[in-house]
Amino acid sequence: MITQQWVQSLSNNGCRVTKPRCVILDIIARSERPLTPQEIHALAAAKSPGIGLVTVYRTIDKLEEMEMVERVHHTGQCQTIFRRAVGHKHLLICTQCGRSVHFEGLEFEKEFQLIAQKHGFCITSHWLQLSGLCADCQKGKNT
Amino acid sequence: MITQQWVQSLSNNGCRVTKPRCVILDIIARSERPLTPQEIHALAAAKSPGIGLVTVYRTIDKLEEMEMVERVHHTGQCQTIFRRAVGHKHLLICTQCGRSVHFEGLEFEKEFQLIAQKHGFCITSHWLQLSGLCADCQKGKNT
DNA sequence: GTGCTTGCAAATTCTTTGCAACTTT
DNA sequence: AAAGTTGCAAAGAATTTGCAAGCAC
Helix, strand or coil: CHHHHHHHHHHHCCCCCCHHHHHHHHHHHHCCCCECHHHHHHHHHHHCCCCCHHHHHHHHHHHHHCCCEEEEEECCEEEEEEECCCCCEEEEEECCCCCEEEEECHHHHHHHHHHHHHCCCEEEEEEEEEEEECHHHHCCCCC | CHHHHHHHHHHHCCCCCCHHHHHHHHHHHHCCCCECHHHHHHHHHHHCCCCCHHHHHHHHHHHHHCCCEEEEEECCEEEEEEECCCCCEEEEEECCCCCEEEEECHHHHHHHHHHHHHCCCEEEEEEEEEEEECHHHHCCCCC
């Protein structure tokens, strides 16, 4: 389970493993789709009343810093949070239900470099996200 | 000049061609890099004192609606505005000076579809941006 | 006990809305 | 003259900060 790995990492980095933090971690780790800070807060508060939105923001910052989550562009904003994949992967997002899947994209890397060279640029990072409808939403299951 | 085309389009769509609007249009059309609403406002106010930030927001909305500009992910946010390219192009951005260039990316489209199919998704759009250092910034010119 | 965390309240920052005055056509 | 626009002030929304109390180790 991802949650346990994250708790371990936190601990290894000298961070305290507190109740609110665990609840938030677990919600993000288990989510199949990117969540906004507000959504995370709502889910966290449901599980464990009293958790503040501020704690959610601070936990997200910490997780981002430790490269366990990343910001994703979804529903018009780029502040939704999704767990980060191991290795170099990109995201495939369902515009309707939000379900997201990581995919390998190594084939592209070389092409990106070539394109950049043509313009005199030296690439340091890239942002690639595909949006569409997942199998269920195509069938109208989540309507 | 892009500005003139835009003014023409506005006019054709029944929009009034006002002074503030022209100033804002011109700033965005000429910019080599994505600008935040605040930056646009600062530049606009410098050229023509009295222009309100609200007008900038409203003009951006209109331009976006008419597909003349797009939101770009830059410097940690995705609300910076950059002119939109004709046809299907992607963006190459300098993380240091912000200079941006559009490039063709048709070769990727088919691959995107294939990847999506493997996961049962049907792609409707994608978001691809390459970030790095432009030629000048690599040489330390803009430091 | 020490020092990291938490939650509250307040402060900021960014964006949107209501409205009367003002332009463009 | 009619209708779209503008800028101001105010309202909202989202995020950050200060701080005393509370936990984890």
